[in-house]
């Protein structure tokens with residue numbers, strides 16, 4: 217649905233050229249919700265603005281729905297942009313217009329008649345849950361309601377693509393959840409392709425099917441959200457994920473020295489990640505049964521979900537004869553899960569006294 221081919225964007229600034237995008241290749245399939253995550257200044261806004269040509273790339277090609285936007289004339293582009301709706305962090309509503317008028321605005325601009333506008337705006341008001349607010353002004357609305365107006369307005373021209381530029385960054389966590397749910401609902405109902413620009417991994421986790429991590433104008437890593445979450449490759453990706461997944465040691469071990477060498481009475485700490493149906497597998501029970509000489513302590517565990525895929529994380533501690541502990545570890549390694557050896561650590565909490 218969207219194809220970016222070697223996009224570069226260089227801005228001229230008083231202090232010299234700024235290379236905001238340095239060769240971006242990206243493909244987004246129809247109906248997908250695609251996240252683009254990056255730190256401030258990474259180039260996210262530039263990238264999303266290149267998709268609808270609000271910003272013209274310095275070089276490279278942009279295709280939306282098979283049409284190359286980068287070679288269109290201004291009038292062709294105006295037409296093509298009807299396929300691309302956009303919502304913004306600060307909503308960008310007309311303060312002197314009512315909710316109804318804001319939603320109707322793009323239709324009015326396109327020269328639609330009042331009865332045609334009415335026919336389109338009413339269902340949109342219903343879709344975003346603002347029927348009762350049609351005649352209020354933006355100043356009378358909450359942030360979440362303002363973004364609902366932004367979404368309805370973006371959908372008025374029946375686009376195939378919705379671009380969301382930090383659309384929930386100005387909202388509290390609860391309102392963010394509700395708006396993300398609405399976007400996903402719309403994605404399903406209208407088969408809309410959605411691009412979500414964000415600096416928050418939680419947003420990616422809650423709504424996106426795929427994600428690209430952008431860093432200093434290049435794509436550092438991209439893939440399905442579940443793969444990126446469970447097997448991040450780049451340090452920047454790991455950093456984004458670490459905000460959501462605590463990599464702290466369990467309290468009883470925090471502050472202790474982690475060694476890769478076995479030591480008497482030390483626990484071998486192992487972090488396990490279970491994905492999908494494997495999340496229910498009785499792997500630990502099997503290990504305990506097979507290695508009765510190894511004492512297994514469950515130190516941390518949580519079960520989460522990414523889209524509809526269960527995703528479990530656990531830290532266990534193994535103690536016992538060195539050989540047996542190594543065999544137990546090998547047993548885990550042979551199983552279909554991700555394991556990461558943290559190292560040998562001594563407990564320092566009260567239970568050790």
Ligand SMILES: Nc1ncnc2c1ncn2[C@@H]1O[C@H](COP(=O)(O)OP(=O)(O)OP(=O)(O)O)[C@@H](O)[C@H]1O
Nearest residue numbers: 227228229234236254255256257258259260261262
């Ligand atoms: N109009 C402009 N003129 C000059 N430089 C610009 C312009 N717009 C953006 N830049 C620069 O391009 C780089 C990428 O900016 P961009 O706004 O795309 O990043 P971003 O990831 O969206 O960041 P943020 O989340 O802070 O908005 C930055 O170094 C920025 O300073």
